[in-house]
Amino acid sequence: MRVLVIGSGAREYALLAALRRDPAVQYLAVAPGNAGTAAIADQHDVDGGSPDEVTALARRLNVDLVVIGPEGPLVLGVADAVREAGIACFGPSKEAARIEGSKAFAKDVMGAAGVRTAASETVDSPALLDAALDRFGPAAGQPAWVVKDDGLAAGKGVVVTADRDTARAHAAELLDDGHPVLLESFLDGPEVSLFCLVDGATVVPLLPAQDFKRVGDGDTGLNTGGMGAYSPLPWLPASVTAGIVAQVVAPVAAELVARGCPFSGLLYAGLAITSAGPAVVEFNCRFGDPETQAVLALLDTPIAGVLYATATGTLAEAEPLRWKDGFAVAVVLAAENYPGRPRTGDVLTGADGEGVLHAGTALRDGQLVSAGGRVLTVVGTGPDLTEARAAAYQQFDRIVLSGSHFRSDIALVAAEGRISL
Numbered sequence: 001m002r003v004l005v006i007g008s009g010a011r012e013y014a015l016l017a018a019l020r021r022d023p024a025v026q027y028l029a030v031a032p033g034n035a036g037t038a039a040i041a042d043q044h045d046v047d048g049g050s051p052d053e054v055t056a057l058a059r060r061l062n063v064d065l066v067v068i069g070p071e072g073p074l075v076l077g078v079a080d081a082v083r084e085a086g087i088a089c090f091g092p093s094k095e096a097a098r099i100e101g102s103k104a105f106a107k108d109v110m111g112a113a114g115v116r117t118a119a120s121e122t123v124d125s126p127a128l129l130d131a132a133l134d135r136f137g138p139a140a141g142q143p144a145w146v147v148k149d150d151g152l153a154a155g156k157g158v159v160v161t162a163d164r165d166t167a168r169a170h171a172a173e174l175l176d177d178g179h180p181v182l183l184e185s186f187l188d189g190p191e192v193s194l195f196c197l198v199d200g201a202t203v204v205p206l207l208p209a210q211d212f213k214r215v216g217d218g219d220t221g222l223n224t225g226g227m228g229a230y231s232p233l234p235w236l237p238a239s240v241t242a243g244i245v246a247q248v249v250a251p252v253a254a255e256l257v258a259r260g261c262p263f264s265g266l267l268y269a270g271l272a273i274t275s276a277g278p279a280v281v282e283f284n285c286r287f288g289d290p291e292t293q294a295v296l297a298l299l300d301t302p303i304a305g306v307l308y309a310t311a312t313g314t315l316a317e318a319e320p321l322r323w324k325d326g327f328a329v330a331v332v333l334a335a336e337n338y339p340g341r342p343r344t345g346d347v348l349t350g351a352d353g354e355g356v357l358h359a360g361t362a363l364r365d366g367q368l369v370s371a372g373g374r375v376l377t378v379v380g381t382g383p384d385l386t387e388a389r390a391a392a393y394q395q396f397d398r399i400v401l402s403g404s405h406f407r408s409d410i411a412l413v414a415a416e417g418r419i420s421l
Contacts, residue, residue: 001304002027004058005041006048006078007069008034010332010359010377011289014296015067015303016041017357022302029061035368036351036358036376049073051081058087065090065308068265071152071286075101079265088311092285095261099252100285103150103182109259110280113251117280118184122150126175129168132183138162142186147171150180158213158223160186187272187279190419192236193229193291196249197306198267199315201257203250207232207298207323208241209291210414215339217409224339225374228331228410230385231294235419236273244271244278252283264310273421290330293357293377297328329388329411330379333396335360336403338373343403346370350398355379355391370401385415 001024005012013036019025020040030037031046031054042061046053049072058066066082068074068091077094091097098105103120110117123132137145145167147159159170171181195206209231215221249269256263268284268291296303300322309318335342348361348368357379360372378399380391389411396406413419 001025001065001308002061002063003065003067003304004029004031004061004063005067005069006031006054006073008032008037008048008359009069009289010357010374011287011292012069013037013357013359014293015069015287018296018299018303022304024302024304027061027063029063031057034358034371035361035363036356049076049078051076051078054078055081055085055087058082059085064088065304065311067091067307069286071097071100071284074265074285075152088308090307090311091265092263093261096256096263097285099256099263099267099283101152103148103282104180106283109252109255113255115248115251115280116277118146118187120182120184122180122182123171123175124180126172129171129175129181133164133168133171136183136185137164137167139164143188144186146184146186148182148184149174150182160223187274187281189272189274189421190235191281192233192244192271192273192278193288194241194244194249194269194271195287195291195295196245196267196269197310197315198249198253198263198265199310199313200262200264201250201254202316203245203253204315204318204321205241205245205249206321207295208236209233209295211288211291212407212410215334215407217407222339224334226288226290226332227334227407228329229291229294230327230329230388230411230414231291231298232327233414234385235414235421237421240273240278240421244269248278248280264313290332290377293330293379294328297330297355297379297381298324298326300324326381326383327385327388328379328381329385329392330377331392331396331406331410332377333375333399333401333404333406335370335373335375335401336405338405342370342373344370344372346402348375349400351376353395353398355381356395356399370404375401375404385411389415
């Protein structure tokens with residue numbers, strides 16, 4: 001099989017690494033990739049958000065399957081263009097990708113499907129903002145305001161705060177930029193990320209994971225695109241995971257079929273396991289980053305056939321997924337000032353070890369340098385979370401990047417048994 005992966009982050013690196021391990025893959029390419037992916041795949045400098053450029057590259061390379069990693073190209077309809085060219089594509093259509101591209105659309109789908117989620121209200125005018133804020137957060141007896149960009153924001157468009165001025169400032173900034181704002185009720189309980197392969201009404205779950213959005217230890221500081229993750233979750237019973245599939249993901253998949261925009265690809269449910277049961281925080285239309293890095297480290301089934309079956313409507317006929325024993329922990333190394341405007345162009349050394357997955361990296365005059373906010377992800381595995389954490393964090397003893405930072409507590413609370421439902 002000849003495969004082309006679209007994207008340039010650690011998520012795409014993890015997908016490429018899994019595909020490279022699959023004996024069915026004879027040729028592997030990536031566009032645009034990064035300094036690390038160049039070592040494991042044929043790299044092409046193509047705009048992944050351009051339907052024409054991606055389709056032309058896929059034709060020129062004569063690939064059997066295109067795998068689209070990021071949400072941006074999916075929301076722009078790149079998967080539609082690839083399929084129209086007669087090439088199998090792992091990734092939903094532009095219409096189905098609205099499940100992530102528009103939070104208002106996702107809320108409407110969940111309402112029609114009877115899926116439990118936070119109460120919400122969309123605000124599209126500054127004149128309506130103050131009255132709407134009064135209906136949420138501490139003003140309405142909730143612990144905090146939850147203010148979101150209604151569109152794509154790379155995981156950083158959310159502010160959760162008990163301070164009204166902070167909530168209002170974030171909402172006003174979004175509105176000033178022409179972005180509708182979504183206000184939501186606060187959901188208590190630990191969060192879970194559940195990836196599911198979806199082919200129309202067929203749903204196949206992967207291992208559940210938990211990610212860490214705040215930049216600092218102890219879940220402090222600003223929201224980021226994700227500072228780390230671990231999988232599986234020792235505190236989450238298998239019955240809860242099965243319930244999420246049956247009561248959340250499957251009804252949403254069925255609703256998209258009923259609306260004439262069946263989902264094909266990876267549907268990612270982000271949930272809070274509240275005192276009243278699971279409730280959806282958000283849906284994404286692709287593999288999540290950094291959860292993918294942890295989950296795929298444990299996948300034992302060759303991945304190419306699974307992705308191809310999903311893309312070609314034969315997922316229901318695929319063999320059950322097999323998983324390795326143990327746990328995986330992924331820790332993100334971020335550039336100075338991230339999640340603000342990151343400092344880039346600094347020399348990076350020691351980033352060639354086992355389990356080091358490049359993201360924001362580039363080559364300059366033969367040297368490896370930082371080229372983005374989240375520079376790389378380090379993945380460690382082990383028979384338990386304590387050993388998986390140790391395997392990940394020991395890699396940082398040899399990685400050097402001026403001004404960089406990472407969280408030291410990824411999976412720590414779970415490893416110490418301090419999460420319970």
